[in-house]
Amino acid sequence: MALSIGIVGLPNVGKSTLFTALTKKGGLAANYPFATIDPNVGIVDVPDARLQKLADIVHPGRIVPATVEFVDIAGLVKGASEGEGLGNQFLANIRNTDAICEVVRFFSDPDVIRHESSVDPQSDMDTIQTELVLADLGTLERAIPKLEKEARRDKANAPRLAIAKRLQSWLNDGHRAATLDMSDEERAAAHDLFLLTMKPILYVANVDEDALGEEPPTIDGATVVPISAKVESELIELDPEEAADFLADLGLEHSGLETLAQAAYDLLGLQSYFTAGELEVKAWTVRKGAKAPEAAGVIHSDFERGFIKAEVASYDDYVTLGGEAGCKAAGKLRMEGKDFVVPDGDVMHFRFNV
Numbered sequence: 001m002a003l004s005i006g007i008v009g010l011p012n013v014g015k016s017t018l019f020t021a022l023t024k025k026g027g028l029a030a031n032y033p034f035a036t037i038d039p040n041v042g043i044v045d046v047p048d049a050r051l052q053k054l055a056d057i058v059h060p061g062r063i064v065p066a067t068v069e070f071v072d073i074a075g076l077v078k079g080a081s082e083g084e085g086l087g088n089q090f091l092a093n094i095r096n097t098d099a100i101c102e103v104v105r106f107f108s109d110p111d112v113i114r115h116e117s118s119v120d121p122q123s124d125m126d127t128i129q130t131e132l133v134l135a136d137l138g139t140l141e142r143a144i145p146k147l148e149k150e151a152r153r154d155k156a157n158a159p160r161l162a163i164a165k166r167l168q169s170w171l172n173d174g175h176r177a178a179t180l181d182m183s184d185e186e187r188a189a190a191h192d193l194f195l196l197t198m199k200p201i202l203y204v205a206n207v208d209e210d211a212l213g214e215e216p217p218t219i220d221g222a223t224v225v226p227i228s229a230k231v232e233s234e235l236i237e238l239d240p241e242e243a244a245d246f247l248a249d250l251g252l253e254h255s256g257l258e259t260l261a262q263a264a265y266d267l268l269g270l271q272s273y274f275t276a277g278e279l280e281v282k283a284w285t286v287r288k289g290a291k292a293p294e295a296a297g298v299i300h301s302d303f304e305r306g307f308i309k310a311e312v313a314s315y316d317d318y319v320t321l322g323g324e325a326g327c328k329a330a331g332k333l334r335m336e337g338k339d340f341v342v343p344d345g346d347v348m349h350f351r352f353n354v
């Protein structure tokens, strides 16, 4: 399943510009029927240059990159959680995402009107945080009576009620749910509440073009990805060579999409491993620190259930030695068992039996 990211921010900060650029550039994953999903949901490929290198060796029928799903919603304004503006009714659309990407206006263009509640990046972020916190308080207000009933019916449900109440008072003090100190069990129970401020958040600083090469602005202990939505929307009009030249002129190596996708992977502690065969070369997304059976389970639950062994080559060996046969001949094709912690980029082949 694709990693999904909800885009939030004040009105007119460049959310849709960024979303459109991301979605167009990445192209829709072929196996995803666009017609059946909301127009504000876009699935984009995660660019990974290693896939092409592997394909040059294996000559597969197709290359299948990992994907990230972005969900664009209307701008949030002060009071959104009380029904002000449009954003509030769309917040439900991002309740199921894995992370939140907040676009913050840093660009100066006087022609683009700032929303009335927009003053500067810090106060803009405070406004958004307040609205997300208020939305979560609304969620808790609706959830708590049900949890009380369940706790009365069965004592085993009491811890779920307790954490909901702790979260309520934490959020009432203006904090994000994610920063509350919780045990693993509490965290799991909290997860079932689908709170927006439980999700990891990354900030896109929508900066002026000439600020792209500079140090990114810092935001208290948060991941900040400097992007120019305007540049991204220009990049998608170019063919790959022109786009590379344009990026080079700006002193950049990667497009905003690549940087953003990578930042999201890092934020969520994710990495890729590859499968390479005649049919396809494919990137799979797995947790950092995952062991071989869990990685196998990303392909199919049968692979995890019936896991026997994994044949593994590191990406570097695979490329240097020209593929599986070369790795085997050089003794670099390893057999790994169920305790093997999968590193980023390994080329894997699973043996299983169900």
Ligand SMILES: Nc1nc2c(ncn2[C@@H]2O[C@H](COP(=O)(O)OP(=O)(O)OP(=O)(O)O)[C@@H](O)[C@H]2O)c(=O)[nH]1
Residues within 6 Å of the ligand: 009, 010, 011, 012, 013, 014, 015, 016, 017, 018, 073, 074, 075, 076, 107, 109, 112, 206, 207, 228, 229, 230, 231
């Ligand atoms: N100069 C400049 N203008 C931008 C940039 N990004 C967006 N804009 C302009 O800002 C205006 C608003 O952009 P949108 O992408 O529609 O903003 P939004 O955040 O989706 O706005 P809402 O959906 O209303 O909340 C448009 O006129 C864009 O062309 C940027 O990086 N630089």
Ligand SMILES: [Mg+2]
Residues within 6 Å of the ligand: 015, 016, 017, 073, 074, 075
């Ligand atoms: Mg928009």
